[in-house]
Amino acid sequence: MTDVSVERRGHIAVVTVHRPPANYFDFALIHDLADAFEGLDAGDCRAAVLAAEGKHFCAGADFGGGGAPGERVDSSRLLYREAVRLFRVGVPVVAAVHGAAVGGGLGLACAADFRVTVAGARFHANFAALGFHQGFGLSATLPRLVGAQRAAELLYTARKLTGEQAVALGLADRLADGADPLPAAMAFADEIAASAPLTVRSMKQTLRAGLADEVAAATERELSEQARLWATEDCAIGIAANLAREVPVFVGR
Incomplete structure (x- = not known):
């Protein structure tokens, strides 16, 4: 079984993630997405849409299950290798972003060539609020889309953007009416x-x-820093606060 489906509509393919409501990813999901897009590359597909079932486009990796930092490093290394495959896709990809694109979910959205969103969407590079380094190649993709200064601001402050704000900054390309x-x-x-x-x-x-x-080089650097920061007290504070929906108070350790 896979949580990724591909529906052909003429020369267009709709690739949909089915892990509602938040569409958290892991190695298997990113692997299946990469396989799906490589399959489209081998055919006569002219454009693809990346969509997601449920309340959110993608909330990134799920840290609610815990796991030792060392286990996270090993699983993330494998996941990032699969993620790089998404950036080698030949067919143009348009991401349909609704709900939240958070953390690694934002990284997934930025792997597409374009992003179409709605006013009620939320784009959030939340890593600094969790206490660890950004990942999923955002170190390479975010500055390309919004410029180095805006990328630094979004990463350092973990500021949330609405769909309208994302379009204004160039993080998204088109704003659709309604919620879909x-x-x-x-x-x-x-x-x-x-x-x-x-x-x-x-x-x-x-x-x-x-x-x-x-992106391959960026993810190596990102993972190295994530491995170091996942073991810090601040990271434990940030993740715990996120799960409890509280504001973290960091201690610098």
């Missing part, structure tokens, strides 16, 4: 699919040249 971005994401994919497919793929290769390698 999927129809607008499909319309965007239709526009892409109407263009010459070989040309579009060639353009993507040029525009994103080296990005997968940048």
Whole structure:
């Protein structure tokens, strides 16, 4: 069984994550997503939409289950290797972001070429509020999208953005009406699919040249810092406060 489905609609494919309500990911989910997109690359798909079932697009990794920092490092290393595959996808991908794209879930959204969202969505690089380093390649992707200064601000402050704010900053590309971005994401994919497919793929290769390698290097650095910070008192405080929906009070240890 897999929590990823692929539905073809002509030259467009809708790739959907089925882990409602929060769509937390793990190695298996990212592996299945990468397999799904590589399968589309091998066919005649001209554009893909990445969507998610449930209340949120993706809330990242689930830390509610605990686990020793060493176990987290080992599992994250495998997960990041799979994540890099998403950045080598040849078909253009439009992410339909509703609800929350938080932490690694924001990283997943940023792996797509474009993001279509709604006003009520929430984009949140929450790592500093949890007490550990950003991951999922956001060190490479976030500055590309919003610029180095804005990326630093979002990471250092863990500031939440609405869908409207994300579009204004360039983190998202289009704002859809209502609460469901999927129809607008499909319309965007239709526009892409109407263009010459070989040309579009060639353009993507040029525009994103080296990005997968940048993400691979970034995730190595990210994981190294995550491994160090997961073992700190501040990280324990941040995760506990997040689970209890409280404001963390960090101690610098």
